[in-house]
Amino acid sequence: MASQTRFRSLLLAFAATALSACSNPRPDVSTRPVVDLQQGRLAGEREGNLDVYRAIPYAAPPVGDARWKAPGPAPSWKDVRDASVFGPACIQPPVPETSLYYDPPADSSEDCLTLNVWARTGAETAPVIVWIHGGSLRIGSSAEPMYDGAEFARRGAVFVSINYRLGALGYLAHADLSAEAPDGVSGNYGLRDQIAALKWVRDNIEAFGGDPSNVTIMGESAGALSVSYLLTSPEADGLFHKAIIESPNSRNFPKLKTAAYGLPSAEAIGASVFAKLGVDTLEAARAMDAQDLTNRAGFAPQGTIDGKVLPLQIIDAFDAGRFAKVPVLAGFNSGEVRAQRAFAPRPPESPEAYEAEITARYGDMAEAFLDIYPADDVQGSILATLRDAIYGWSAERIVRKETAAGQPAFMYVFDYCYPAAEAEDLCAFHASEVPFVFGNLAPESLPPNWPVPDGEEDRGISDALLDYWTSFAATGRPESAYGPVWSPYGQDQSYLDIGQTLASRTDPIPGMFELHEQLVAQRKSAGEPWFLNIGLGARPLGGAAGEQAE
Template sequence: MKTMLLAVAALAASPAPAQRVDAPAGAVRGTTSGAIRVFKGIPYAKPPIGELRWRPPVALERWTGDRKATDFGPACVQPSGGPPNIYNGVTLPMSEDCLSLNIWTPAKARKAPVMVWIHGGSLLTGSSREALYDGQRLAERGIIVVSINYRVGVLGWLAHPDLGKENATGRSGNYGLLDQIAALRWVQRNIAAFGGDPAKVTIAGESAGGLSALYLMTSPQARGLFRGAIAQSSYMISMPELKRARFGLPAWELGGQLLGAALKAPSIAEMRKLDPLALTGAAAKAGFFPFGVVDGEVLPSQMVDAFDRGEQAKVPMLAGFNQGEIRSLRMLAPKTAASATEYEREITARYGDLAPAFLKLYPSAAHAEGTIAATRDSLYGWTAERVARKQTAIGQRAYLYLFDHGYPAADEAGLHAFHASELPYTWGTFDGTPPRWPKVPATASERRLSNTMIDYWTSFVTTGQPVARGAPAWPAYGAAENYLWFGSTPVPKRDLFPGMFEFTESVMCRRRAAGKDGWNWNAGLLAPPIAPPAAGC
């Protein structure tokens, strides 16, 4: 009897039985978690490293034998440490050999819809292995969840003339985006073996992942690889261009040369000799910040131009942002003015004839709050509404939201509806937040909101329309400018922040016409003097 009990105990403590899938890429063995099969750390491409660094990802040949797929792959090399904040605090294993993906699939999936998740982190940090992105609860709704790694920081987004000489087109940069495209191509070739339908892929991401979704929507190389898009807290910022200085940024090739000089490695050959971790950290300290670059090929034009011309992917879209985005990103906002009078004086000097419209939206009587709200809207609010408008204009359904939900730990810390605070709700991962993240209480009301959001998100992935059990219908943006407000419960509303979009669009239009200043986070007290009215603005 004792021997039998020991055997039963050992069986209970052992991992779930391996699940084998023989995909075109090769056979993998994963595990089970309830009714979900889980495969972790599957390589989707070979990363060029060392002497081959800063080249497009290389397709893998089919591997022989069964590959173990029970552990997450390492994060792509990225700067470590930095000031403590709510987003960091977990040490990630890192490697240049990092181009892997993870799959959560219902055990009985057959031609199931697929969501491909692109992590955030300013294109500088992050990983698909973060506990926030555990796909279990989404997969339990019947979809397949795929989360991917891609090269970040200087290793993923550097451009340099030496790199342009290595290919016939003379292009360089956007390597992290090419990784994302390679992952989507892997999904097209292999997801059917895991029970998925390659014709039913939705791309999704938050922050830099949402930005990446917009990049993918405007990249010809990603066309046809997805049928829907989700962009949470994305930003349609001005982009550097490869060969010319524009919008306050140098030609991105020149930026790469300046970085090499700062690192005492002026050629790409010398930069390739540098240790990847030391290189990444040194580049960040030298001021290198990653961007997608307009190269005429992977990203043919500024995102605003592509969306204006209707050249983006013609797919349904779900997009939105959080009421308190900048509460946890104070470094993006200017310092608060010393007084209401100083605030009005500065805004008038910077915005000229547009100052009255600015002060109506962000009045001096509440200038501290207005300072962070203006930054929020110039980045996230305007972008979310712009993509909703532009998809509607090309005949596609678009669904807009505002996440305005607070809970005790966040509100007490002054972080009501902060940047990324919707993620534990859309993933159902209250227990997966980083150490300093305000703890989400696992109460019935919080779980109810999370389940509703998971319903909306997975329904959109499944049908292109967000529907949730026992919750209000989410109307498409349409001519009525509808959106869904997520407070304690979801409520359909119209006309989000009246006047915000029109004002921010006017500012962007003038900066775009003048070509000297970008439309990034330089809003409010950080705004350069506004250009005079231009034709069409």
């Protein structure tokens, strides 16, 4: 499988090099689909009954003086532009070869703001899905084979996948950057890219047969976080009409200029990154090689609460009703943290020691905590605690808020396991639903270390999820002939249990949401962080508070 991935990467690299070696080549359009855009004419590829267009620039290249600036207008071109080959990924740090998520891009560049479109030949007024890839806002690209949108297009959607700036190039804030910006804020450049891509979709998707009034944004992990940002950003208002959110989180994020919830300001973080890089001016920082800067920055990218692009913490925006009131489909995986064990604290030596630790940290709430995360399976409880604190609570919270706002909201729990994943103790691990959602289960579609689906029910589960996801994008209701009726979350807390069979159930983890809602409220009122401040890693409730929120 690793050799297949290396061959695929070499093939893509060769194709990209061959394309760039030609000076604005004029493709033979006699047998190829061509669209007329505001930017110019574009020649794609006909693949069966689909038309596919790759590497379409949706914004100006963010290079040179444009580094750490809002995305500029999309470029135009003369003649017919070739759109047969994926563009380079955005600059990103290397990932260890042993990582489950190791899948290095064939090519990367700071000039990376492109998107791709899959559509049925002759499509008209089709629902549009815009995919935002995951990768901790550090890694990933729209060219990953697992994200190929063909199966969505075959079911009638126009599918769009996008690149956006990552890491320090995409999310670093700094006082000097804020001072030079017309709106007085910095950071969130990757999020601004996503918004620019959605504006491009609004203005151009009809040329591909898509309906600009029926756009669903969809993302997993960092992509789900991005969807959550977009739900609460006034800059994205009206650019989408539904949202699919796979494994989100609603942790606390740094404010632009002031410390809050135990975090330094985003500008202070940026100043420390500049110091680490040994630069003291924007000119010097912009002159650095993009890859070298990314590798050396040691920067953990995340959104900045700047009062404009992101006015409020995600949970505050939802509590204040300042979010997009749209239908949502959201959920999480039962084994999320099995692939993220670095988050997990070291377990105590015995169940009794675990109970004592939890009691010391939670006092009067310890009994409720231990009811959900008991001592009879300490390792399982540690993983479940982190799963729920990071993903489960966040997914259910979004579904509850949209339900309360009168929107159709649908929740799922992905609990499906197949033999290769079970053999590695990775049942329903973080992102394991993605190949099933896309219908891309073959080894050549997956990263080299990914356990390849090899169960008898795999294709049936995948077909059902593709139906549910695509019909939701089309109508706001997930439906499939291969699974049960998926009821809205509603007052009975309905959800779709995606296990070895598909079943409609209620109340996914009794008491979980209420417990974490109460714990987060207490941390927040004390000015403390609520991300990973949980379980055996938690500070005692009622202890010394962190820095107070402004």
